[in-house]
Amino acid sequence: MLVTDSELNVIAYTDEHYSSDAASIAIGGLVSVAGAAEVNVISNTTRAGIGDGNVSLISADHVTVDASDTSELDADTGVFAPGFGVAVGASAGVNIMSNTVEAFIGDAIVNVADGVDVVVEATSDYDV
Numbered sequence: 001m002l003v004t005d006s007e008l009n010v011i012a013y014t015d016e017h018y019s020s021d022a023a024s025i026a027i028g029g030l031v032s033v034a035g036a037a038e039v040n041v042i043s044n045t046t047r048a049g050i051g052d053g054n055v056s057l058i059s060a061d062h063v064t065v066d067a068s069d070t071s072e073l074d075a076d077t078g079v080f081a082p083g084f085g086v087a088v089g090a091s092a093g094v095n096i097m098s099n100t101v102e103a104f105i106g107d108a109i110v111n112v113a114d115g116v117d118v119v120v121e122a123t124s125d126y127d128v
Contacts, residue, residue: 007062012048014069014099022077022091032083036091038075044099048122051108059111065120067103072127097126 018040026034048067050056079089103122112118 006060007064008050008058008060009062009064010048010050010066011064012046012067012103014044014046014071014101016042016044016071017074018042018072019074019076021075022093024079024081024089024091026079026081026089028081028083028085028087030083030085032081032085032087034079034081034089036077036079038077038093040073040075040093040095040097042071042073042095042097042099044069044071045102046099047102047104049102049104049106050110051106052104054107056108057111058108061116063105063110063112063116063118065103065105067101067122069099069101069124069126071097071099073097074127099124099126 022036022038024036075093077091077093081089
């Protein structure tokens with residue numbers, strides 16, 4: 001990669017909304033038992049980079065490498081267990097989010113003049 005006298009912006013952005021539901025209904029006479037369970041395992045990789053394997057020469061007025069992940073994981077579980085005697089209901093939801101967010105300048109030669117910005121930033125903000 002060769003970039004000269006310009007802006008170089010490498011941006012990777014993940015903004016996924018995961019939503020899942022689990023429900024159970026049990027109607028019984030003397031005994032009513034209901035259960036619901038939900039497990040969500042999310043694993044994303046968001047990468048923004050320059051020079052990942054090949055040497056890059058960059059001479060730019062502004063260099064930005066930005067990776068961000070603002071994913072959201074929402075899980076709803078519920079149970080309805082009416083009965084004429086004993087009624088038992090239970091529900092559980094488990095969310096596991098293990099994402100990787102990387103921003104880098106690797107095998108690269110970056111030539112910048114005074115006052116030129118080089119920004120490398122990786123951010124994550126999850127709503128679970």
